[in-house]
Amino acid sequence: MKIPENGISREGVLDQLRAYRAQDPDWREGKIFGHVFHAEDDVVDTVEQAFHLFMWDNAQDTSIFGSLRRLETEVVAMASNHVRGDEQVIGSFTSGGSESCLLAVKTARDWARENKPDIRQPEMILPITAHPCFHKAAHYFDLKPVIVPVDPVTLRADIDAVKAAVTDDTILLIGSATCFAFGTTDPIPELGQIALDRDILLHVDGCIGGFMLSVYRALGHDVPDYDFTVPGVTSLSMDLHKYAFAAKGASVILYKNNQLRQHQIFTHSGWLGYTIINPTFQNTKPGGPLAGAWAVLRHVGKDGYSKIGEALKQATDAFIAGVGEIDDLFIMGEPDICLVAFGSDTIDVFELCDELKARGWYVGPLPGAMGIKPSAHLTILPRTTANIAALLSDLRECVAIVRERAPSPLIAQFKALVSGREVATLSDEVIGDVLAMVGIKDHQLPDRRADFNAILNELPAPIVDRIMTSVHNGATATEVTEPIPEPSNAVRSCR
Numbered sequence: 001m002k003i004p005e006n007g008i009s010r011e012g013v014l015d016q017l018r019a020y021r022a023q024d025p026d027w028r029e030g031k032i033f034g035h036v037f038h039a040e041d042d043v044v045d046t047v048e049q050a051f052h053l054f055m056w057d058n059a060q061d062t063s064i065f066g067s068l069r070r071l072e073t074e075v076v077a078m079a080s081n082h083v084r085g086d087e088q089v090i091g092s093f094t095s096g097g098s099e100s101c102l103l104a105v106k107t108a109r110d111w112a113r114e115n116k117p118d119i120r121q122p123e124m125i126l127p128i129t130a131h132p133c134f135h136k137a138a139h140y141f142d143l144k145p146v147i148v149p150v151d152p153v154t155l156r157a158d159i160d161a162v163k164a165a166v167t168d169d170t171i172l173l174i175g176s177a178t179c180f181a182f183g184t185t186d187p188i189p190e191l192g193q194i195a196l197d198r199d200i201l202l203h204v205d206g207c208i209g210g211f212m213l214s215v216y217r218a219l220g221h222d223v224p225d226y227d228f229t230v231p232g233v234t235s236l237s238m239d240l241h242k243y244a245f246a247a248k249g250a251s252v253i254l255y256k257n258n259q260l261r262q263h264q265i266f267t268h269s270g271w272l273g274y275t276i277i278n279p280t281f282q283n284t285k286p287g288g289p290l291a292g293a294w295a296v297l298r299h300v301g302k303d304g305y306s307k308i309g310e311a312l313k314q315a316t317d318a319f320i321a322g323v324g325e326i327d328d329l330f331i332m333g334e335p336d337i338c339l340v341a342f343g344s345d346t347i348d349v350f351e352l353c354d355e356l357k358a359r360g361w362y363v364g365p366l367p368g369a370m371g372i373k374p375s376a377h378l379t380i381l382p383r384t385t386a387n388i389a390a391l392l393s394d395l396r397e398c399v400a401i402v403r404e405r406a407p408s409p410l411i412a413q414f415k416a417l418v419s420g421r422e423v424a425t426l427s428d429e430v431i432g433d434v435l436a437m438v439g440i441k442d443h444q445l446p447d448r449r450a451d452f453n454a455i456l457n458e459l460p461a462p463i464v465d466r467i468m469t470s471v472h473n474g475a476t477a478t479e480v481t482e483p484i485p486e487p488s489n490a491v492r493s494c495r
């Protein structure tokens, strides 16, 4: 595509955008689990209006846009209070969970450079359930990720394995509250004790679960300890664009105190421009997400979040009970909030995900690793609460269909193709054959992905990473061949 020689009218371009978007599933129907965290229309409208109010303002220099400094301070204060931070707890507003977690790791690295200068190759301990953004952080900031298993039944970090993995080079432990996949919380008090004993840092990743855990606690539900009241916790990330229902681009990273937070800040004056003081990764920083986050916290309020939290809890309990009545399925671990995954010993869950998708349910297939079986994940959201009975009914029917289906011959073909070869060093040619075998054409994934997922699940993670990088790299380099819909009102100028 090229920029058009003559501008298209506002209505024209908006029509084209709507036509593009019409091809996507509508998240308002509550059949997509995750991706869009949506509360009721009134909340969505409030966030949109607040976002628009500040969408052109720039939080890069809050000495000019003082209102944005105030909004950030107040959002951070509300977040800190929500996770029981004391008056020392301090933080920053960021663009999302990945930025918050990356900042926590960069801060730990720079803290260690100052406080543990003998360490040459700093290490970070990650339970296998930790979000990949920590691996990205390790990659960007040159830390060694040390992966430890989770308990196979509870799916919470195996504390003995963590203790055994700590070395003199360890600077940071990661615990999830909750993890994305199963909604389970790692034993944060035990991790905190290890951090204190070894004089290292502990980051609690509450990006997806931290907000709702606190709401559940306030409702009187049984919630594991995970927040700033736990000794040894030094930082905590919590997304507002997830279970606080802010617009995307909204998270906070909180630190125990500002001696720690100082390592997050990048300042540079040695050039021929203004002095840059960047507490987060962005320099130019949009005001919209911040205003949206401020507005949603104040508009929904504790009473509103309690109401939403209780509805989510009831829907999750109903879903768990329904799955319990299906012979072939079981719930993975014991979810602490409204994130659940189910697995099976008898049927192929990847096939099940495809069947559900064919009926419009976007349940996420999860690979297995370290002795944990593959499973299927749901992030239960306000708009899914009304759909639980329909979902369970389709789930029962899909299970019956998949149970009767003969296993795909492709897995055997795949095994024959790679047999006798060292899978860790498969050539590009063999990988190309594997991709063709599972129906990847022109770098596009097939609609039904059970075979693809099953085969990926057989391969070591580095090979899967190579395959997926190549699929993505090819797909985004390819020119889209579909025609752009004609604008219905093709007035030739926007001026």
Ligand SMILES: Cc1ncc(COP(=O)(O)O)c(C=O)c1O
Pocket (backbone or CB within 6 Å): 095, 096, 097, 098, 099, 101, 131, 133, 176, 178, 179, 180, 205, 206, 207, 208, 209, 239
């Ligand atoms: C536990 C956890 N941490 C971090 C992230 C990364 O957040 P984001 O997608 O906002 O970058 C996610 C995203 O789902 C998550 O579930």
